[in-house]
Amino acid sequence: MAKDYEKVWNTCLEIIRDNVSSQSFKTWFEPIKPVKLQxxxxxxxxxxxxxxxxxxxxxATLLKKTLRKELGTEGKFExxxxxxxxxxxxxxxxxKMPATNKKEVKNPSVQxxxxxxxxxxxxxxxxxxxxxxxxxxxxxxxxxxDTFVEGDCNRLARSAGFAVANKPGGTAFNPLFIxxxxxxxxxxxxxxxxxxxxxxxxxxxxxxxSSEKFCHQFIDSVKNNNQNDFIHFYQMIDVLIIDxxxxxxGKDKTQDVFFHVFNHLHQIGKxxxxxxxxxxxxxxxxxxxxxxxxxxxxSADLQAPDLETRxxxxxxxxxxxxxxxxxxxxxxxxxxxxxxIRELEGALISLIxxxxxxxxxxxxxxxxxxxxxxxxxxxxxVSIDYIQKVVCDYFDLPIELLKSKTRKRExxxxxxxxxxxxxxxxxxxxxxxxxxxxxKDHATVLHACKTVNNLIETDKRFKLYIEELxxxxxxQ
Ligand code: ADP
Ligand code: MG
Numbered sequence: 001m002a003k004d005y006e007k008v009w010n011t012c013l014e015i016i017r018d019n020v021s022s023q024s025f026k027t028w029f030e031p032i033k034p035v036k037l038q039x040x041x042x043x044x045x046x047x048x049x050x051x052x053x054x055x056x057x058x059x060a061t062l063l064k065k066t067l068r069k070e071l072g073t074e075g076k077f078e079x080x081x082x083x084x085x086x087x088x089x090x091x092x093x094x095x096k097m098p099a100t101n102k103k104e105v106k107n108p109s110v111q112x113x114x115x116x117x118x119x120x121x122x123x124x125x126x127x128x129x130x131x132x133x134x135x136x137x138x139x140x141x142x143x144x145x146d147t148f149v150e151g152d153c154n155r156l157a158r159s160a161g162f163a164v165a166n167k168p169g170g171t172a173f174n175p176l177f178i179x180x181x182x183x184x185x186x187x188x189x190x191x192x193x194x195x196x197x198x199x200x201x202x203x204x205x206x207x208x209x210s211s212e213k214f215c216h217q218f219i220d221s222v223k224n225n226n227q228n229d230f231i232h233f234y235q236m237i238d239v240l241i242i243d244x245x246x247x248x249x250g251k252d253k254t255q256d257v258f259f260h261v262f263n264h265l266h267q268i269g270k271x272x273x274x275x276x277x278x279x280x281x282x283x284x285x286x287x288x289x290x291x292x293x294x295x296x297x298x299s300a301d302l303q304a305p306d307l308e309t310r311x312x313x314x315x316x317x318x319x320x321x322x323x324x325x326x327x328x329x330x331x332x333x334x335x336x337x338x339x340x341i342r343e344l345e346g347a348l349i350s351l352i353x354x355x356x357x358x359x360x361x362x363x364x365x366x367x368x369x370x371x372x373x374x375x376x377x378x379x380x381x382v383s384i385d386y387i388q389k390v391v392c393d394y395f396d397l398p399i400e401l402l403k404s405k406t407r408k409r410e411x412x413x414x415x416x417x418x419x420x421x422x423x424x425x426x427x428x429x430x431x432x433x434x435x436x437x438x439x440k441d442h443a444t445v446l447h448a449c450k451t452v453n454n455l456i457e458t459d460k461r462f463k464l465y466i467e468e469l470x471x472x473x474x475x476q
Contacts, residue, residue: 008042009034012066019062028055040074042067045082052081081322107135107198107205135237137198138208143191149316151309154185157300161189161273165196168204168239168271173298175262175272179279180302183342186275189302190241193273197239204238211247215254227257234261241273245294249285250439259290266293285435305341310334313341314348323352329367336371347371384422384436390473391418394465405438416448417466421473423449 009032017025031051035043046052055063067075145165150158157180160173176193178186194206209217221230234240240261248255265272276283279301280294305313311334318325333351337344351370355362392399395414402415415437422433423445430442437445455462 005034005037005042008037008067008070009044011070012063015066015069016059016062020059028059035080040071041076041078042071043078043080045080047082049081052079055079107137107207108203135205135207137194137206139194139198139206140191141195143188144195145192147316147320148185148188148192149309149313151305151312153303153305153309154189157189157302160298160300161193162196164271164273165193166200168197168201169269174266175274175294175297177280177294177297177299178273178275178302179277179299181277181304181340183340184302184304185341186302187243190243190273190275194239194241197271201238205236206239206241207234207237208241208243210243211245214242214258215247215251218254218257222253231257231261235264237265237270239271239273240265243275244277245274245286246276246278246283248290249283250435252287255287255290259287259293262290262293266296272297304339307334310338310341310344314344317345317348321352325362326364328364329362332364332367333371384418384426384428384433387421387425387473388418388436391421391469394469394472403436403438416452417469419445419448420452420466421469425473 013029016029020029028051031047033045035045037043046055063077067077145158145162148154148158157178160176161178163171164173164176178189180186191208194208197204197206218227218230221227242258248258262272274294279299280286280291283291283294286294311330314325314330314334318330329351333344333347337347347370351362351367354360354370355366360366388399388402391414392402395410397411397414401408401411402418404411419433419437419440422428422436423430426433428436430445434440434442434445452466456466457463
């Protein structure tokens with residue numbers, strides 16, 4: 001008698017056969033072997049990574065629907081992929097992959113109150129001459145609730161996000177304001193909320209946008225004289241997710257237009273989700289009327305994860321990538337990198353890359369060697385504040401002057417030098433550097449870097465200053 005999993009798979013095959021061409025059926029479905037059935041998960045073995053990707057890309061929906069017919073709504077696939085073992089020429093091995101669920105973040109078409117004038121419309125969302133516009137939600141399907149590990153560090157934010165996703169615009173959490181340090185999951189959680197809303201309410205128009213993009217779109221709309229289109233566009237979104245609103249600091253016009261969009265959406269019960277690096281009370285450079293609105297709903301923070309959560313995050317990532325790692329290695333990683341989930345993931349990826357490049361097994365020793373390098377490297381990264389302090393000590397200037405707008409000659413030069421080092425020694429954007437150095441714009445920072453480079457080439461004494469300063473900044 002056929003085993004359960006074979007029976008289930010054979011019935012699926014019958015349905016699939018009726019829905020694809022016989023050529024496709026032969027090529028893509030006959031080679032699949034059912035392996036096991038556990039609960040509602042049917043594991044199927046496919047002959048290669050490419051094969052798996054092809055199936056997921058072209059037949060994910062068909063496969064999912066077919067299996068659900070057989071096993072009910074909870075039915076899902078897990079793939080077992082036969083990998084060619086390129087390293088040792090020994091036996092092929094298999095990796096596990098859960099089936100993905102990537103098709104659910106599309107928005108329906110929406111009607112735009114478009115006033116088609118003779119001017120070309122530059123708003124990237126608007127197609128001239130069309131009233132029905134497809135708004136891309138800009139959501140990353142990998143950043144879902146499924147892949148977001150819950151821990152004490154994120155419990156409030158996660159459950160508030162969940163509540164919002166179940167009742168967008170209908171909870172007291174409007175706006176939902178998520179804040180926390182770098183790499184702690186703000187962007188991930190923001191996407192997860194959007195993805196879940198698309199799943200629960202496919203008819204709602206969801207838009208994820210970074211504050212930086214919002215700002216640039218606004219500036220473009222001013223240039224192209226279609227600010228109204230810009231505002232209309234944002235006013236018809238059902239769920240607006242804006243990431244990193246601290247970027248609005250000092251940008252009064254953008255804040256102004258965002259204020260109007262915010263009010264309009266809030267008044268008609270649309271949902272806003274905002275993220276920032278600080279709670280509203282500590283934000284600087286943002287207008288009071290906006291800050292007070294940020295506090296209307298719920299502010300929830302993301303903290304650095306504890307050890308247990310870090311291990312769970314690594315394990316989830318490893319599972320999703322279809323990799324197996326010794327438990328001691330996972331624990332070592334989780335012990336060593338404590339403050340930032342992005343760095344934790346970075347260490348894991350480097351480790352996997354190293355192991356596969358050098359064709360070594362991933363052992364605790366390899367992890368140790370790598371982490372030592374990795375942790376040192378990250379410690380060596382300097383901050384703009386630190387650079388400013390060293391430069392000011394060197395020239396014996398108070399740091400407040402450097403951060404002020406003064407144009408005194410000696411301050412201007414020290415400021416330029418600080419900008420020059422900030423550009424070459426940190427990953428900060430020109431705009432961020434400018435903001436820290438007396439509220440200058442990115443063009444001023446670029447100009448400063450050029451000036452310093454010119455002086456290094458033409459002025460020997462200046463070059464000496466720079467070399468000495470560079471040493472001082474590098475030795476922390
Ligand atoms: P932020 O926006 O706060 O700087 P991100 O959302 O970009 O941080 O998160 C950094 C990385 O860490 C992302 O790859 C994200 O998927 C991962 N991450 C953060 N929080 C979690 C979590 N709770 N579970 C799983 N992965 C997480
Ligand atoms: Mg982010």
